[in-house]
Amino acid sequence: MAARTKQETLAWLRQIAGELATATLKRLEDTLPWYREMPPGRRSAVGLVAQQGIRSFISWYDDPQSTPWIAADVFGTAPRELLRSVSLQQTLQLIRATVEVVEERVTRGTDDSVREAILLYSREIAFAAADVYARAAEARGLWDARLEALVVDSILSGEADDALPSRIAALGWHGHGEVAVLVGTTPPVLDVDQLRRTARHLAADVLIGVQGNRLVLVIGRADERSGWTIAGREEAARDRLAEEPKDEVARMEGEPADDHQLSFLDIAQRLESGFGPGAVVLGHPVPDLVEASRSARAALAGFAVVRAWRRSPRPVLADDLLPERALAGDPVARSTLIARIYRPLKDHSTSELLGTLWAYLDNGRSLEGTARELFVHPNTVRYRLKRITDLIGYDATGPREALILHSALILGAISEPVPTRRRVGR
Template sequence: MGRGRELKHVASAPRTKEQTLNWLRTISGELCTTTLKRLEDTLPWYGDMPPGRRSAVGLVAQAGITSFISWFDDPKSTPWIAADVFGAAPRELLRSVSLQQTLQLIRVTVEVVEERVKDGSESLREAILLYSREIAFGAADVYARAAEARGLWDARLEALVVDSILSGEYDDDLPSRIAALGWHGHGEVCVLVGTTPSMLDVDQLRRSARHMAADVLIGVQGNRLVLVIGRARPASPDPVTDAAAPATGSLGAVGTGSTNGHAAGTEQTLSFMDIAMQLEPIFGPGHLVLGHEVPNLVDASKSAKAALAGFAVARSWRNAPRPVQADDLLPERALAGDPLARATLIHRIYRPLQAHSTELLTTLWCYLDNGRSLEATARELFVHPNTVRYRLKRVSEVIGYDATGAREALILQAALILGSISEHDGSTRRR
């Protein structure tokens, strides 16, 4: 008690700077103890911490008070002291204590010191304010550098994940890497490939995707920008709509339009093509190709291969839309040697027609060989033109393509040629 009255008496009396420094050194332990007690009483998160972390926070508070005394002794000779306060804390403390909690810690510590020295000189109180400002900036700098380092690490990890998806090199570590990036997508996935803009705003791109209930992984490969797009919430299927309408692509091919998903008839969930159209302004000039939809992120390499193959040949379609589905570039991809495109054309068009009716296949072939002329086809087949119309309608119902359209006629003709070649190759191998 006598000691406390003596300190209070000394604090209230005018003193020189040297006396003030000696007094501060004398009460530094008391300030640390009071600060820790105040933290426990006023900050619930501090009391919930494990003992080891509470001890680390106490070291930071103690370092702050000790550094203030050194800084007050000569502010100009030790400008590094404020930022160095946080060097007393272990690295894992930065991950467990948020910036907001750190600022609360600073505020409580400053309040304790101010209350204890309220009877001190004006210069001492001013020094406390200046030093608390330096400490706050020091804390912000520490967290900013940590965020920057984390951002660089995330960018490298994201590039690694996108490269793995593009190459199809799946390993057991891929799901954990994706989870570490904070991927919120689940369910269906599509890959979108285009050119890299001169100025890419990654944050704006992510915000745009989130606004459309989607999540993206971003890969920049030179002048090529690759987006892996996933739904951030599950699509709500409409059984009535699903039963009534088959999935169709932009050219009407059954099976190609998985990009339409369930969202075509709903307001909550956009189709992948709609998402691609919304993201289109972010890309640089040139073609923009959307791969087919796959059920999950693990299978995204299939969509990526289709999108990359389509992107490589998109310039061959003079009036290709932007964006364009990779499956709408099947003829160009097949001519360029893409085995997936060849197999898709055969199994999606040639095989179903062959299995359904020989006359449909024959009529379609004659119609295309005769320059899509109904009369010439009817003469060759010795039937009425209306019969040709009916059969072409049946072709459209079976495979989803309209042979009377110029672009779809090209796709159908490529499928017939490839199907015929595959049959010849198969019969040759059997012999």
Template structure:
């Protein structure tokens, strides 16, 4: 027994001496390992060769830190938690944004390959240590990128909520375009705002995937029970995706409808660009507030189809839209069209009654109603569109009467009364 104990002590001493010798040798060749690693990176990884010198230098710092940390870890394996994480502390913050997790793992693999090649003759225990350490470093890298992605996701969510709120309130400032760019917005051309209810189990990622398949980029805002989407047609080339045929916004809204909760879904009118989206948002919000006034409103419904309800609720934009898009174009085209439309609507949309009142043939009434539809795009023969047109006529007449009352008053205010001689 004493002899066996003595042999074990000798073996332990010999193993410690070998480890000390290996540590001394590793410290001596650490510089050569770093140089060989950078040379291999340049020979095998195109993304490393294309980097600017400053970032290549930062990658070199990470590789050097990895080799140094391995030597410290080999001396004391209990130091794994802090040494593995300390490798990435050598990298500047912007390197995380320019080097992906996949590229980082390629860097680890090349470093491990170089180290294995150099220590091939030093015994299996060193190679096993390298494999264990590289595993810890790979997990540390994944953890660093996961935390960075989580922090960026939280920041993006706050920034997106701020942008959507600025659009809804119309309080856009000079910083709005830069905030939109920071969110990675790839929309181009016209933009629409879609307003509905938030579903009980809202999956924002699923809604984004649905929009991406439709060739649409979206900004999403959740305001309690209200869900707001700002939609623009996506630039597929910027995302590296296959282009998708441009769909009309009503069709896009119909495809996205399952992502909303129960209740009304209102689509604002298209506007030229994202910075103009507040106009679409105002119309969509006003329509959403009064959509219950239309018993059989479709889902989704366009905000312009709710113009009568919006006007009755006091929406000045709806009143202005009705007058400028219906009454004034008809009045400018032909007063006969306005007269015929008034008579047709007042007579319960009866062609014969309208013809008798105007002393014309019913075919003349049909022709004029067809011209009305061609001029303004609304068909008076439908019950819903008849309501829209009648609202426009009433508002147009009221606006005209108010204008006539104001003009004489203003003229008389500057006229001196005549003095009798």
């Protein structure tokens, strides 16, 4: 059989274009399970893309040099939601099935130039598909970064509105339940991807915001019942194998997460190496992400006064900075000290605990001096101090906790109403 000329081949290709499209859809139906499971509307859109690819090949084969074809020639017919629902891997499978059908039907009875044209076109269309998805991913990444910055700003300012939950959902937030905010300095070179990998390894999710020289992380622990914890561990294991150097990853990420959930302080200790020099302050946990502004306010207030604690740990809890925050005028710290320490001692059934603590702190934490003032044995003072620790959780014998307790007593005494005398007539 004599080989066709190029014009004869073009006429023949235009004649069998419909047959090629039908055969391609049949091949997709037989070989791609994800295509069979698609709704009819999306299957039709995928078919249109395949048909457009065949027509674009015929036009390109007619004159490759006339006008350079672009990816929009093929993917322009696809609706926008199709590009979001079909992955790059599935698109490459679609291209491969289409090329196989065209190659099987067209190369019979034609010369090698047609086969070479099909191979060249399939290579270019594959690169074009990758370019389309890369641009979409880049645009989505920029949009996610702006949306994440907006969400973090809303949390820090406390200006949460009805749109905040939908914005959080759009970011793909995996955290469930309690949330805490971690504040520190921004490093000279911020590695956002490393922070996310470390958090994912710890079965946690983070929102990252940069406020000038201040780095803010909103941390949420994943719900073990959701199954995300297991998936997060598997993905983190793959990340660790792919990362170089491995010892640096192990240093930052630490050991894999245990079966139980890590505390926010444990998570913060693994993430603190991603911050710059200086203090790192962790706010108290709150029930959900919508209320994260309360944790953010505590963390920011602690970050502003942490330099007053000369030997503060890194990271440090915002609640461990309650005296400094109260001295700086933080009303939340004042009310917390009163509610957590002064009020339980004041409302206790026996009044000797509050008096004993006052005397113990006023006497320089001396058991003998306190015993002499109260006319009791030093062992009685020890017993009452132990009862105080059991009641409020603070040990008055430690220097740092003694400062917290003394601040709470002073603020509690100031908050008490001033007694007024009743005027007596003559």
